[in-house]
Amino acid sequence: MLGRLKPRTVRGKLVAMALATTFAALLAASGGMLLYDLDSFQQYWVDDMTTQAQIVAVVSSPALSFNDQAAARQNLAMLRVRPQIQAGAIYSANGTLFAAYAQSVQETPVFPDKPGRTGYAIEGGRLVVNHPIVENGETIGTVYLSAHYRLLDRVRSYAAILGGVMVLSLLLAALVAHRLQKGITRPLAAVTGVAREVMQRRDFSLRVPGAASGEIGTLVDAFNDMLAEVGRRAHALQEANRTLEHEMTVRQGAERALLLADRRKDEFLATLAHELRNPLAPIRTGLDILRVNADDKVAGERARAIMERQLKQMVRLVDDLLDVSRINTGKLTIKREPVALQAVVGDALELVRPLVEAQRHALHVALPAEPVYVLGDATRLAQVLSNLLNNAAKYTNRGGRLELTADVDDSAHHSLLRIRVRDNGIGVAPHMLGQIFDMFVQADTSLERSTAGLGVGLSLARKLAELHGGTITAHSDGIGRGTELTVLLPLLAPPADDEAVAPAAGASGARHRVLLADDNVDFVDSIGALLRAAGHTVEVCHDGKQALAVADGFTADYAFLDIGLPGMNGYDLARALKRLPRMRDTVMVAVTGWGQQKDRQMAFDAGFAGHLVKPVGFDQILAILAGSREGMLQL
Template sequence: MPRSTPEEARLLILAPVGKDAALAGERFAAAGISCRACRTVAALASEVARGAAAVLVAEEALADGVEPLATVLDRQPVWSDLPVLLLTRPGADSPTVELALRRLGNVILLERPMRVAALVSAATMALRARARQYQSRAQLQSLEETDRRKDEFLATLAHELRNPLAPMRNAVEILRLAAVDLPSASGLADMMGRQVSQMVRLVDDLLEISRITRGTIELRRAPVELSRIVAMAVETSRPLVDGAGHRLEIALPDEPVWLDADATRLAQVISNLVNNAAKYTDPGGLIEIDARREGTEVVLRVRDSGMGMEPWLLPTVFDMFAQGKAASGRAPGGVGIGLTLVRSLVQMHGGSVSAESDGLGRGSVFTVGLPAGTCAAPPSMEESPALGDQVSGAERPDVLVVDDNTDAAESLAALLEILGARSRVVHEGTAAIAACETQAPQIIFLDIGMPNMDGYEVARRIRALPGAEAIHLVALTGWGQDKDRQRSEAAGFDRHLVKPVDVQILRSLLRHAGAWQVQRADAGTHPEDGAGPETAVAHTGFTSQE
């Protein structure tokens, strides 16, 4: 942690007569106070910018104005409030003194004549106050460093957790696709899929803590119909709702209700509210979602028949890490940021959210209000492919999987084969480059964190190969922060997907492999892929799967 510099320990003196400043300096030096005399206000301001513990100024020295010094003081960081000792003439305050009080901030008036001991004592008190400010600075810097390390830890933890989740999800999808005629195996696959999805949500929550506190969540707004957002949310929450045996009822207007919103983020809002309702409602309860347009607002409510809330809890229910006791005495689960995230995302959309409850055992109601949008020409959307839709025959794309994690690579390759691709697997960068030189694939799924040569360097070298501009490069990694996506884009990747990847995204990539090859070679653009709502965010611009 940086310590105070010698300049920051100085008492700067500005007196109208140089001899007065020198004499004062001698007195302070005798008391162990480091001093520096300045000839003008501008010189004083320059020294303050270099560092100072306090300033001693005679009233007469400010006759030509205080602006150079005031300008420097206005730029002080939040922890700093430099003491200014102002030696005044006896009697009523002059306009110069009034201006100094108004513009120089932490001004201490010392009326002359005064004893030398009193002057030294005043300066010593100012220096001690400044020393406490330096302590505050050190504490702030320590907190900032702790926060930075926390962000790094969360990112690393999420990466390490996502790596084993990737082959687990691949295996679940293989089992699900291969066990169509085996109901028992299909049930096991569904169960495993729900648990993997829950683990993915917990990992994502870890990163959301950092994003909320740093204010780095970004919205990708577009006209979107409310029923689509609700469908996305219900699909995410359905395993938790069904697992608890709840009944979910949805009432939406017959006519389309449009919003100018980030569909993925609003689906996250509704899903979090439904998950919260499921968590705090005893098994077999009722959860209701209803929405309607009220004037210039779209109002959506999530009601439950659960345990309700006491009045004292309502004002804090959206606070970070606030958690009540779950239904039937169960541990609430999660990390306690779901409702905090709801409030943040709703407010970013220009809306509001509130919670109501008539008390314990009376259920709860969460109300979200959002500005209504308009859409003159609703965007067309293709239906998501059915689970069994795979590419086949001559359309089968050639895919290369590059990952030093054998389980992750082999399971992804096996899943891609079932989905209709011809897959090859290599486990390090030089082998990937050699494979491209021998026979360039249409799509490469490339891990970033490989030893010897990382994925960024592999991507750059592949892009330098003749004809490699037609290859669709997909970064497949456990790293999912904005800086990671930016590095991937700079290295030549077309997509940045975060492990574990949803099977619908893989299917969409395979279906459009040929079109991407042609368009990248011709103009470097991507076709509309017609993916379902859960994959759309991964194919509109350079972004990661959230």
């Protein structure tokens, strides 16, 4: 019987050889792809289940730490989007069942008494994964997941597909082999070679070359499509892994940023409370001195000086915080006009002189002999320099040396004004140089430091310099070797006329009629008494309706109105006063604790010509009465 099946002719032998070769090649390729697919299928499921277990472990760590079984069950309930996962559980560190989940309530799974070894296992058509829950390097529990593992179904379907492809290929090969032996053997040899390369190199970009036609061409195309499909699946798996890794990295970075922000917030609040309490203690002591030694003028003057100095410190802290908020929200505006460096430095020195003298520092100032000008806001530029000098004075031991020098740098494309502030203080560690300009960051956070702050001075100075088109950089040779802060600002050509630089507003001896309205009785009565002592005619009111009634018979040159007045708020009072014929030319100034841009706009819309933010000093009011709009706007 077997002898009859043997081909007796060359043609038959060629056909038999073609069929045998085709069968062998397809069998080898199909076997290799089946093995690879099964291996990839298993690896995919293991990686996917392990990833799911890792995610559940991460999100369930807080639930285990705080013994929150409801949160743990909610975390496990997220597995419903994966119907292949039959069951899941969370075990505590001692191996007891903490929370459980089942995909189907009809088929309640049997959970093991204790979790198995870490890793995966295939048990009776199920893939079981055990993954530890680790917190701070300590294992606090285990995640258990169980899913369907239909390997046999996969093998059957894949084998059926491959078997069908092989049978069809053999039938087609038998039909065309009689005349196209070469057209059969060559493509099959190519398929066999590519299959071998794919198995060896795991390179699914390989394709069978040539342009075969007919059934052999179909077989080659099917083989190439199969390679493309496997390659797409492998690529998708790699992309999923990369995406997961990226998400984990982003999540970890966000977590670190949140922890850092939370720590800085706590440090800032603690420092703010400390810095606000410091001035309150001497202010309270000063009040006690005034109460106990009411007749001692020397003690009273000393107490008032202390209280005034501490109050200025509190106002400075609040103003710095408001300025930072305005800059961050884009609501801080600066005036741009030619400003002389010498005038700016003079204003800055006036601001920091009390602290420098109190610390007994030696301050050396060296400025260019010729006048130097920049385009900017004199008040804000003086604030930049005073913040730098204040920082140097605070972080230099008593009796230290401070230097402020300025020169012109012509090496850049545009001429720059370079201002250096040096000290021989505590210095800055190299790793902190890039951070000292960040909000709420302080180089010295020890409890032993003699002076402290909110950590906003340098940040505010840098942002103000940037608003002027400049920069601030820091340099230090290390701890205990002092610090150098360098400000670079665009240089402005000297004005053609000295009058182009606006002179400071001088004091005026004119006497005015002033209307004061504020429900803070102590404040408004004290200001009224001081204005009367200065020779002005003053009417004091404590609510809006009283002020409107007084204005009907009192022609005021200036009206300082609180916004939060009882009976009638300051906005309505200003509109009502403007309707009175005798008050049409009155300069009205809003006095309020609200200092945002929208608050100033509401004041101007109501008819106010100026806007002062509490606490308001007597010098500010005198400056407005002297005709200074700088003090009136206080932006």
